Amino acid sequence: MISESLISDRGVSAGDSWITVAPGEVRVALTGLRDEGYRLLVFLTCVDHLVDSSREWPARYEVVYQLRNMETRVQLRVRTFVDGDPPRVDSVSDLFPPANWDERETYDMFGVVFDGHPDLTRILMPDDWVGYPLRRDYPVGGEVVEFSEEHETWQTAPDKA
């Protein structure tokens, strides 16, 4: 296990074990875990805890890394909490190549900036998109459906839409 001083909290959620590390120490922790055998980054994503009264959250955004040791078949979830505008975390795309697109997607959807990412651009949304769709304060249905009646109005007067 990596140095205990890096782990600020740990627990088990529905059978999945997780640890929490400070946002500045994500790279150190993940490098250590990778060298321990957690070679596969299954996925990386973000959770927006805006107005979630079910639990106490240290910050609004939680960046989640799911790691797996393919030899022992043990999984571990690494969580880190970040705030700020934009929220910033160090990129791990050089440690785990699959993180490259996952980080781009997380940036695209949540606006989390991954420092040191080689090409942090939008991946699913168009390049000129404004806003981060998976943030909880981004409304569903806020976008006018193309070719609908509303779309005609919107096309003629974009500033009044």
Next chain:
Amino acid sequence: MTDTDSAAIGQGITVSKTGEQGAFGGELLTINFGPHHPSTHGVLRLIVDFDGEQVRRLQPVIGYLHTGIEKQMESLRWQQGVVVTDRHDYLSPPINNLAYALAVEKLLGVEVPERAKALRVIMSELTRLSSHLVWMGTSGLELGAMSMLMYCFRERDTILDMNEEISGFRMHTSYIRPGGVFADATPRFLEMLDTFIRTMPANIDEYEALLTNNPIWRRRTIGIGRLSAEDAKVLGATGPMLRGSGVAWDLRKAMPYSGYENYDFEIATSDLCDCYGRYLIRIKEMRESVKILRQALDRLPDGPVNVDDRKILPPPREELETSMEAVIHHFKLFTEGYTVPPGDVYVAVESGRGENGCYIVSDGTHKPRRVKFRSASFVNLQALERMAMNHFLADMVAIIGTADTVLGDVDR
């Protein structure tokens, strides 16, 4: 290629710089491939730098099929979300349902009855077969084996008929749901399944007779799109992409779910590491799927197909006429739904393409706080550049084909 051209392509896409020299003395040529190319299995755009006719750099551009499925899930109640999970990997809806259902069940702490588990295995394997059949038909078509499409879609149609019989829908079945399955298998379904299992091995022989020793098919696939075992592991590839590189990793064996540990089957692997190896894997997997189906059908246990919990699933129709409590449960379930204890969980299942996972965060309300689909296609697509490097333009079709990405799954 001028600088204005490269600016027009859009930010975030690296294109060859003006006048960059290739090994053959000519300039690198940037070509746009897709998004509406028929061999991209959806809408995948590739920006490729060619030196002569060899690939030197390849940049996939995705997002054309982005439908905001993860965002939609946040505004749907737990039981409504199933319908949306059908639609991201549209070639394997029951497997997507299964990942979601298992995740919700794990958070709820419920275990489905044995018969439901067996029916889930049957539907998963039928789906794997139909997904491989679509892959084989379309890949055959792209590489010149036109008749493959007819043969493969013939059997796929039988599977779709079975989907219709058991769930009422041919494609987006929403059959597997948190707490069990939609309905018990009808006798006619079991009959159809039995006939299917008996006829399928001969059909697979037929596909093999058409392709395995076909000189054109072999020339187009052997040695094309090599991906070493080390590369596949580092790039996070799963499914036939990983097994095609000789790594025996299958979630059904490695981390069994839904009772897969009770079935006797083998993991197909191939050390060829190329497109032909991936083809052999899928053929072998289809044979193994038929084996699993036979075991599941023979040992199909009796009993209920849903958990007996009125807080999660509605009461049977006949109870509504006699019991006031049943009416209340029914009303509560269909107006506000059920709540799931706070927590987060990740469940992964093996789809025809690799690891299809579902990460769910619950805040204790009637709707999920966050649902993330870890799709195999999204990760596997990142290995495309490694596979296509130094191959010809025409080989890219074979490589994209055998990677078997579903763009709905990539873009979600």
